[in-house]
Amino acid sequence: MxxxxxxxxxxxxxxxxxxxxxxxxxxxxxxxxxxxxxxxxxxxxxxxxxxxxxxxxxxxxxxxxxxxxxxxxxxxxxxxxxxxxxxxxxxxxxxxxxxxxxxxxxxxxxxxxxxxxxxxxxxxxxxxxxxxxxxxxxxxxxxxxxxxxxxxxxxxxxxxxxxxxxxxxxxxxxxxxxxxxxxxxxxxxxxxxxxxxxxxxxxxxxxxxxxxxxxxxxxxxxxxxxxxSRSDSSVRAVDGRRFAEERRFFQQEAKRFRRMGWKRAARAARLHVTSRMNAAATLPQALKAKRSPMPLLTHVIR
Known part of the structure; x- marks a missing residue:
C-alpha cells in the first residue's frame, strides 16, 4: 500500500x-x-x-x-x-x-x-x-x-x-x-x-x-x-443487445422531452446520431465474430 x-x-x-x-x-x-x-x-x-x-x-x-x-x-x-x-x-x-x-x-x-x-x-x-x-x-x-x-x-x-x-x-x-x-x-x-x-x-x-x-x-x-476490449458493453455492442437497449431508451427520452416542451432535446433523442454511428462502426467486429449484422443495421437505419 x-x-x-x-x-x-x-x-x-x-x-x-x-x-x-x-x-x-x-x-x-x-x-x-x-x-x-x-x-x-x-x-x-x-x-x-x-x-x-x-x-x-x-x-x-x-x-x-x-x-x-x-x-x-x-x-x-x-x-x-x-x-x-x-x-x-x-x-x-x-x-x-x-x-x-x-x-x-x-x-x-x-x-x-x-x-x-x-x-x-x-x-x-x-x-x-x-x-x-x-x-x-x-x-x-x-x-x-x-x-x-x-x-x-x-x-x-x-x-x-x-x-x-x-x-x-x-x-x-x-x-x-x-x-x-x-x-x-x-x-x-x-x-x-x-x-x-x-x-x-x-x-x-x-x-x-x-x-x-x-x-x-x-x-x-x-x-x-x-x-x-472484453468489457460487457463491448460484447453487448457486437451482438446488438446494447443498441436494442439504446434504441428503446432514446425513444422513451424523445417522448419525455416532447412532453416537457424541450423540442431540441426531443429531436436529439429521436435522432441519437452518435449511437447509430457507433453501431455502424461496430459492424466489422460483428462480421469478424460471425454475428448477424442485422441488429446493428436495424439500429443504424432507424
Missing amino acids: PPRPTKGSDLSSAIDVMLPYYGDVALMKKAVESVLSQSHTDLRLVVLDDGYPDPEPARWFASLSDPRVTYLRNDVNVGANGNYRKALGLVEAEWFVMMGADDVMRPGYLSAVGRAAREGVDIIQPRVEILDEYDRRILPLADRVKAWLSPSVPPGGSVAAGEPLAVSLLRGNWAYFPAVAWRTAAVRRVGFRTDLDVAQDLALLLDIVADGGRLALLPDTLFDYRRH
Missing part, C-alpha cells in the same frame, strides 16, 4: 466512494490504492463485491488497517445494476462517487470535487484520460468523439443545466460515469432505472437534468478511466 497522505480536506464532511466490484483483482487493488492516496482524506470507501469467485479480495481487505474502508460481499450475484442500487442505498455522505473497480483517481480528484461542490451543483465531471487493461494510455475512436462533442471548459471551470445540457448529452454522451461525483439527494430523488444496463449512466444524468439539476465541468484531468 502507498503511504497515507497528510491530513487535509476541502470538504466540511466526508465524501463516500462506492466501489461496486466484479473482475480483475490486481486492477481493483490499484483502484482502492488510488482512493486511499487522495489528498482529501475525509472519505469513506465502500467496496461491494458482487460474488467474484476468488478468495483474494476478502483476504486482502481483511489485511488493511484503514478504518475508512468497508468491504462487503453479496451472497448472490445481483448484476451491475443491482449492485449500483445497493451501493446507493448505503451512501451516507452528502456527495458520493460510484467508481469503477478498475479505474484510477488522481490524488487531487476529491479535493477538486470538494471545491466544486460549494457552487450549488448536483453533478461534477472532471477531464479524464483513458487506460487500457495494460495501463497504457490510449485514445480510441469513441473517446476521440467524446472529446469532440464535450463542451469547452474555461480555466475556471463551467456550469451547465437545462435543455442545452440535455441536448449536448443526447447528441453524444461525453460524460464518464465512474469519474462523476454526485449530490446524494439529487440521485435519490430519481434513482437508478431498473430496466437499463448499458444506458443507465446517461439515463441518470438526464433524469437529474430534467429535475432541474446543474452539472459542473472541471478543467483539470483528475481521473483515469479504463477501457477493456
Whole structure:
C-alpha cells in the first residue's frame, strides 16, 4: 500500500466512494490504492463485491488497517445494476462517487470535487484520460468523439443545466460515469432505472437534468478511466443487445422531452446520431465474430 497522505480536506464532511466490484483483482487493488492516496482524506470507501469467485479480495481487505474502508460481499450475484442500487442505498455522505473497480483517481480528484461542490451543483465531471487493461494510455475512436462533442471548459471551470445540457448529452454522451461525483439527494430523488444496463449512466444524468439539476465541468484531468476490449458493453455492442437497449431508451427520452416542451432535446433523442454511428462502426467486429449484422443495421437505419 502507498503511504497515507497528510491530513487535509476541502470538504466540511466526508465524501463516500462506492466501489461496486466484479473482475480483475490486481486492477481493483490499484483502484482502492488510488482512493486511499487522495489528498482529501475525509472519505469513506465502500467496496461491494458482487460474488467474484476468488478468495483474494476478502483476504486482502481483511489485511488493511484503514478504518475508512468497508468491504462487503453479496451472497448472490445481483448484476451491475443491482449492485449500483445497493451501493446507493448505503451512501451516507452528502456527495458520493460510484467508481469503477478498475479505474484510477488522481490524488487531487476529491479535493477538486470538494471545491466544486460549494457552487450549488448536483453533478461534477472532471477531464479524464483513458487506460487500457495494460495501463497504457490510449485514445480510441469513441473517446476521440467524446472529446469532440464535450463542451469547452474555461480555466475556471463551467456550469451547465437545462435543455442545452440535455441536448449536448443526447447528441453524444461525453460524460464518464465512474469519474462523476454526485449530490446524494439529487440521485435519490430519481434513482437508478431498473430496466437499463448499458444506458443507465446517461439515463441518470438526464433524469437529474430534467429535475432541474446543474452539472459542473472541471478543467483539470483528475481521473483515469479504463477501457477493456472484453468489457460487457463491448460484447453487448457486437451482438446488438446494447443498441436494442439504446434504441428503446432514446425513444422513451424523445417522448419525455416532447412532453416537457424541450423540442431540441426531443429531436436529439429521436435522432441519437452518435449511437447509430457507433453501431455502424461496430459492424466489422460483428462480421469478424460471425454475428448477424442485422441488429446493428436495424439500429443504424432507424
